[in-house]
Amino acid sequence: MTVLTTAKAPGRPSGALPPAARRARRRGAALGLLAWVAGLLFCVPALWMLLTSLHSEPDAATSPPSLAAPLTLDGYRAFFGAEPWAPLLNSLMASVFSTLLVLLLALPAAYALSIRRVEKWTDVMFFFLSTKMLPVIAGLLPVYLFAKNSGLLDNIWLLVLLYTSMNLPIAVWMLQSFLADVPVSIIEAARVDGARLPTVLARVIAPVTAPGIAATALICTIFSWNEMLFARVLTGVRAETAPVFLTSFVTSQGLFLAQMCAASVVVSLPVLAAGFAAQDKLVQGLSLGAVK
Structure with a gap:
């Protein structure tokens, strides 16, 4: 009977890694x-x-x-004693409704720019990007005059429209990159079966790109929740948001640091909770298209 033995490399102990592997x-x-x-x-x-x-x-x-x-x-007793529920609810409404509007508008636009590409689609993408080149404060005065003349000051729905317009370019750019990786064959198969565009978007593209849509929605929600410049100028009492409410702890008597930190922790919790809940979708969505 022949016994097979494995030859050891000369000068290297059993189980030792080569120098390159150790480095x-x-x-x-x-x-x-x-x-x-x-x-x-x-x-x-x-x-x-x-x-x-x-x-x-x-x-x-x-x-x-x-x-x-x-x-x-x-600090937390002082925060909850100041009745922050109305500002928190306003921030929730502005963030959720603006994000829903952004997704409803951005998904068909991204479809047209990635799968059923329109003519000069790169110029359209640059136009969306160019809207973010203007500093936000540069458009503050025209927006304020429009809100004043139209009677929309201190109205939460004005913030919903503003946040929608602010986040729409980012959402289109993100969703366009996600939809570009969708196989065209499954869309063609759905169209052969008689599916129209709303059905294709809702039942074919949305499930395939769910991680990307979740990542886009979370980012738009965070941007809307944290926005303070427009909310500080355009709201008063009825539509005051949570970031604006935080400034109430800076008074003529001084800065109540412990109370402000307590308020900041509470205001940050909804965004952190949403991030942890959608963590897997967020990682998948942000990594789509990274590996070809």
């Missing part, structure tokens, strides 16, 4: 450690804000701040 492993470990350090640095401001929100106003105002200061929920 690649050390390089990967160093890059992983660097990524963790960078991630923790990005989290430091948020963690510091959370810690400050749990301090009393005198402890939060010390310089340098004291990490060993006693913890308290006074």
Whole structure:
């Protein structure tokens, strides 16, 4: 009977990696450690804000701040005692309704620019991009005069229209790149079966590009939720949003730092919750088209 033996490489212990593999492993470990350090640095401001929100106003105002200061929920009690429900509801309405309008308008536009391409579609894409080149504050006065003359000041639906127009170019650009990866064969098969454009968009394209649509919706929601310039100028009492409500903690008596940090934590929670809930869709959507 013949016994087969495996010859060992001369001068190399059993199970040892070659030098190139060891260098690649050390390089990967160093890059992983660097990524963790960078991630923790990005989290430091948020963690510091959370810690400050749990301090009393005198402890939060010390310089340098004291990490060993006693913890308290006074900042959160002051925030909820100021009745923030109306501003939070206004921000929710403006974000959700504007995002829905953006998706309803951007999906057919992206379809026309990626699958059923119109003539000079690159010029159309550049036009959408050029609308973001104008500084937002440059259009503040015309928008204010329009709102004043049309009686739309302090109206939440004006913010819905503004946020829709602000986020529409971004949504078209994102969805166009996602729809460009959709196989044309499945769309042609649906059209052969008699499906019209609304059916194709709702039952064929939307399920295939669900991660991209989710990523676009989440980004538009975040932009709408965090917008403050137009909301600060165009709203008063009825349509006040959550970012504008945060400025109420800066008074003539001073800056209530602990209360503002507590309010910032609460206002940030809906966006964080939406991000965690759609995390897998967001990662898939943002990575679509990255690997061909």
